[in-house]
Amino acid sequence: MKLTDLSSDINEWxxxxxxxxxxxxxxRIRLARNLAGYKFLNxxxxxxxxxxxxxxxxxxxxLDLGDKIFYISVDKAPPLNRHFLMERHLISRHHAFGxxxxxxxxxxxxxxxxxxxxxxxxxxxxxxGGLQLSKCAEQINHIDDMIEKKSASPSALDMDTSPHVLxxxxxxxxxxxxxxxxx
Amino acid sequence: MQCQICNKNDATIHLTEIxxxxxxxxxxxxxxxQEQGIAVKSQIPLNELLSSLLAVQPSDExxxxxxxxxxxxxxxxxxxxxxxxxxxxxxxxxxxxxxxxKPLRRLIQKAHNGKTTHCGKIPSKTSTGTKKQIKLITLKQxxxxxxxxxxxxxxxxxxxxxxxxETKKNEVDRSQ
Numbered sequence: 524m525k526l527t528d529l530s531s532d533i534n535e536w537x538x539x540x541x542x543x544x545x546x547x548x549x550x551r552i553r554l555a556r557n558l559a560g561y562k563f564l565n566x567x568x569x570x571x572x573x574x575x576x577x578x579x580x581x582x583x584x585x586l587d588l589g590d591k592i593f594y595i596s597v598d599k600a601p602p603l604n605r606h607f608l609m610e611r612h613l614i615s616r617h618h619a620f621g622x623x624x625x626x627x628x629x630x631x632x633x634x635x636x637x638x639x640x641x642x643x644x645x646x647x648x649x650x651x652g653g654l655q656l657s658k659c660a661e662q663i664n665h666i667d668d669m670i671e672k673k674s675a676s677p678s679a680l681d682m683d684t685s686p687h688v689l690x691x692x693x694x695x696x697x698x699x700x701x702x703x704x705x706x
Numbered sequence: 707m708q709c710q711i712c713n714k715n716d717a718t719i720h721l722t723e724i725x726x727x728x729x730x731x732x733x734x735x736x737x738x739x740q741e742q743g744i745a746v747k748s749q750i751p752l753n754e755l756l757s758s759l760l761a762v763q764p765s766d767e768x769x770x771x772x773x774x775x776x777x778x779x780x781x782x783x784x785x786x787x788x789x790x791x792x793x794x795x796x797x798x799x800x801x802x803x804x805x806x807x808k809p810l811r812r813l814i815q816k817a818h819n820g821k822t823t824h825c826g827k828i829p830s831k832t833s834t835g836t837k838k839q840i841k842l843i844t845l846k847q848x849x850x851x852x853x854x855x856x857x858x859x860x861x862x863x864x865x866x867x868x869x870x871x872e873t874k875k876n877e878v879d880r881s882q
Contacts, residue, residue, distance in 0.1 A: 562799040566784045642796070664827070671829055696803045697824030701796040703814050 526595070526604055534611060534633035534650075541653020551612070552659040553648040554667055555700050563701035564623075564640060572640050573624045579639045582673045583628040586666065591631040597638075598625050612650065614638055635666065643700050645670075709735035711742075719744070781805050821847065842871055 536549040558575055561567060567575070580594055597605060597618060605619040614627050618641040625640035638646045647670075649663040707717045715735035721744070723730045734742070780787045786798030788809055797803065803810070815822055825844040845868050852861035 557800065562784045563797060565794065565796055566786070566798040667827070668830060697826055699797075699800040699803050701798075703797065703810060703817055 526607060529607075529611065529629075529631075529633070536634065536650040536652045538652055541651060541655055544653040547654040549650055549652055550655045550659050551648055551650045552656065552663050553646055554663055555643040556645045556647075556667070556670070556698055557700060558644050561644065564642065564644065565701060569623055575644050576624045576626055576639050579637075579645055580626060580628065582670055583637050583639075585673055586669050588630050588635055588666070590634070592628055592635075593631070594626055594628050596626045598623065615641060615646075617641060618646075634662075642702065707733050709733065709738055711735075711738040779805065838871075842868065845871065 536551075541547075541549075557563065558578065561571060561575055564572065564575075584592065584594060586592065595604070595608070597608070597614060600608075605614070608614045608627065609616055609619045611633065613629055613633065613636045615638065618625060618627070618638045621641070623640060625638070627639065628637040630636070634651060635647070635649055637648075647663060647666060649659045649666070651659050651662075709715045709717045710732060711734050715737060717733035718736055719734050719739045721732040721734070723732070734744075778787065778789075781798060781802050782805075783801045784798035786802050786806075788806060791797065791806070791810075797806075811822060823843055825847055845864055849861055849864040849868065852858075852864055
């Protein structure tokens with residue numbers, strides 16, 4: 524799968540289909556997660572970032588999303604490709620022009636992308652045409668569950684965290700993220 | 707509408723400035739905006755936004771509360787300090803939520819409409835007790851919101867749900 528294949532198609536969420544598409548262009552829900560046993564990205568070394576990238580890439584590429592998925596190494600991609608991904612809303616500006624090892628997993632129909640090493644270790648998003656927030660929530664929740672099940676790593680946190688859950692979760696704070704505004 | 711500066715391009719940036727009660731409007735193109743040093747960002751990362759908000763806060767006392775003025779505690783896991791949070795507006799590791807819980811409480815409360823306890827998704831492998839506890843907190847928060855919005859029908863339903871849930875939970879606790 525090449526970016527030129529994506530550029531020749533209109534992505535599904537922009538096709539003008541979906542409920543109330545004459546009023547609402549698209550609906551998007553994003554979730555952010557961090558791996559247990561690692562600091563947040565702003566305190567991680569390049570080696571740690573590479574480890575996180577590899578772990579998450581392996582988990583994400585093994586997901587069955589009912590669509591072809593492919594991986595792009597954002598830090599190695601030329602600026603034009605990064606701009607393209609950003610304009611398609613597949614990655615954020617921060618991810619496109621940030622620093623360190625980072626990548627993105629994209630479903631061919633562009634309804635799903637997962638940014639690895641953006642601001643948090645993992646940011647996943649589901650996009651649909653028109654007003655479909657409930658469907659986006661349902662699908663992203665399902666994908667999040669699949670990621671949880673695929674992940675198996677002992678947690679380094681002495682909190683109320685299951686030893687089999689790769690993502691950190693704590694009873695009071697939920698899924699701790701580097702920014703206190705998002706949880 | 708044409709750009710007020712070059713009178714050539716379409717004005718795509720519209721600025722409204724109110725200084726000393728006087729309102730001034732400016733309509734310019736992207737090129738002139740860049741020349742004037744007016745930065746236009748289509749996406750501002752949340753931490754940058756929070757950082758700019760924190761930068762205008764006058765003191766630690768106002769930001770974190772009266773007891774946390776000049777706190778120099780650092781996280782033993784990542785070396786993070788409150789001073790760094792003030793500059794970067796992001797935390798260094800998950801332990802920071804616990805270590806700086808007291809000073810961050812005010813900000814977490816502000817960022818989450820007065821709430822300080824998670825009431826969202828729970829990972830499937832979490833213990834049943836924790837799941838129930840979260841469910842109860844969520845129901846109580848929904849009840850509070852229903853009362854505030856004067857949706858008393860919903861509030862009554864939620865109250866009954868909470869009662870049922872609490873009775874069930876007590877029965878399970880007693881049997882254990």
